[in-house]
Amino acid sequence: MRIRTATDLGAFIRERRTKLGMDQAALAKKAGTSRKWLVEVEQGKPGAEIGLILRTLKSLEISIAVEADSPVETPSLGKAKAPDINSVLDSLKKRTVKKQI
Amino acid sequence: MRIRTATDLGAFIRERRTKLGMDQAALAKKAGTSRKWLVEVEQGKPGAEIGLILRTLKSLEISIAVEADSPVETPSLGKAKAPDINSVLDSLKKRTVKKQI
């Protein structure tokens, strides 16, 4: 499932939790958090800390993956957009990536 | 890329940022955060708020997906897997979605 907001994430966590037949208390304990925190997360709390989120997902055996949408910069697409290459070279010229090479 | 820890996430964010030729200040501004925050996130800060993380990933055109590792029960067509069905029915009997309607 695609996650765009904290609400998406909360909904998915809840769905998975109930599917596994766990109640909030059980999951909170397993993830090492408080039940209050879990309630708020399932409701889409945007302020929740990523560390606790990851622990919770792990407790639910949920894997999380990230992926770059566009390879580097949307090339192609109709217009003869060579400028993209130039802009990249330009930015590289200004101050090289530094880590490169 | 599979994300298991905040460090994984920070590394991926940094890699993507540099690949796009952005510096920390540019990304921080685009994501509506402070540069200091971004520095810490790239270093793997587990206390970072999920809301800001999601904004940052969006600014980098990174999509994030979650997936249940084990399917709880395979509703595959006509398989002779009765026990799973029962457990599902059991959990459903205990408490339904409730917030519906």
Next chain:
DNA sequence: CGAAATAGTAATCGAACGGTGACAGATTGT
């Protein structure tokens, strides 16, 4: 060498986090 840009760090401060414990509402089973 020196200037410019990028990245890391420090101190401060208001705001929000997360934990605890308790309570009310809703739902289910006896």
Next chain:
DNA sequence: ACAATCTGTCACCGTTCGATTACTATTTCG
């Protein structure tokens, strides 16, 4: 009806976040 269970909410409190504003490396190029 009653008890048991699960969920949502509340107040309190110590801790920590994130923004801001500096300052210090480090790198790169003229």
